Amino acid sequence: MARAPKKKPVVEIKKTDLIIALDFPKGELALKVMKECAGLSVIWKVGSELFLAEGPKWVRDRVREGHRIFLDLKFYDIPNTVMKAALQAQDMGVEMFTLHLAGGPLMIRAVRDELEKRATARKGERRPLILGVSVLTSYDQPTWDDVSFAVGGKASKIPDSVKRLVAQARYWGVDGVVCSPHEIKIVQAADSILYTVVPGIRPKGSKAGDQARVMTPKQAATLGAGAVVVGRPITESKAPRAMVEKVLKELDTPIGMPVKEV
Numbered sequence: 001m002a003r004a005p006k007k008k009p010v011v012e013i014k015k016t017d018l019i020i021a022l023d024f025p026k027g028e029l030a031l032k033v034m035k036e037c038a039g040l041s042v043i044w045k046v047g048s049e050l051f052l053a054e055g056p057k058w059v060r061d062r063v064r065e066g067h068r069i070f071l072d073l074k075f076y077d078i079p080n081t082v083m084k085a086a087l088q089a090q091d092m093g094v095e096m097f098t099l100h101l102a103g104g105p106l107m108i109r110a111v112r113d114e115l116e117k118r119a120t121a122r123k124g125e126r127r128p129l130i131l132g133v134s135v136l137t138s139y140d141q142p143t144w145d146d147v148s149f150a151v152g153g154k155a156s157k158i159p160d161s162v163k164r165l166v167a168q169a170r171y172w173g174v175d176g177v178v179c180s181p182h183e184i185k186i187v188q189a190a191d192s193i194l195y196t197v198v199p200g201i202r203p204k205g206s207k208a209g210d211q212a213r214v215m216t217p218k219q220a221a222t223l224g225a226g227a228v229v230v231g232r233p234i235t236e237s238k239a240p241r242a243m244v245e246k247v248l249k250e251l252d253t254p255i256g257m258p259v260k261e262v
Contacts, residue, residue, distance in 0.1 A: 018041070018228060021047065021231030022046055023047055025049055026054075043096075044069055045069075045229060046071055047072045048072075059092045070095060071094040071097040071098070075099040075111075082111055089128060090127055101172075131178055134162045181215035201215060202233060203217060
């Protein structure tokens with residue numbers, strides 16, 4: 001009897017979102033990039049510089065225009081203060097925002113509870129995703145040694161610190177975490193449900209800049225990143241749209257495919 005042909009292994013297909021960091025001192029510069037990339041499937045990240053330059057109205061206007069906005073202000077304060085800031089983010093209509101996991105369970109639960117309460121009161125209005133920041137991608141190990149020693153009395157390896165921070169993160173109330181591409185597997189092992197937002201992404205040939213732990217879009221997508229953040233390689237490019245299209249093509253990568261390190 002002839003043997004049945006072996007079935008090819010099923011490769012998981014999972015979409016990785018592209019977040020573009022609008023690190024500009026003026027809204028008009030950000031709008032120029034947004035206009036050039038009109039119609040492309042991206043999320044726009046508004047950080048401290050642009051937000052302080054233009055304010056909440058600028059963000060609300062972009063949301064009204066149909067743009068998906070990620071507010072990256074990394075809230076970190078006493079629970080009541082952060083909770084009230086999060087409600088402002090919810091009122092702006094942003095899709096997601098960040099807070100520091102180091103703020104702890106009381107701070108994060110206060111945010112989650114109030115966002116849920118307001119969403120329910122507004123008849124099921126969708127609340128923004130809460131993203132917890134673990135260890136900033138600008139840290140290399142020697143620098144983190146200094147910081148972790150100052151906080152805890154002994155140096156800690158970055159992967160160990162990330163693992164401890166994310167282990168209870170979803171139970172504290174976050175929906176996802178911000179982590180280096182090199183910590184994606186650590187986060188997935190700790191909690192596979194968490195949505196991973198990954199900065200420190202540089203297309204092949206781009207300069208690392210102030211990012212210490214970097215990876216290409218394709219590498220991060222292969223590891224299963226929920227979203228990757230790309231800034232200057234796109235916004236400082238002479239052809240931003242072409243660069244975005246290139247990155248989106250890289251992100252169309254099935255999980256599990258081998259990708260060489262660069």
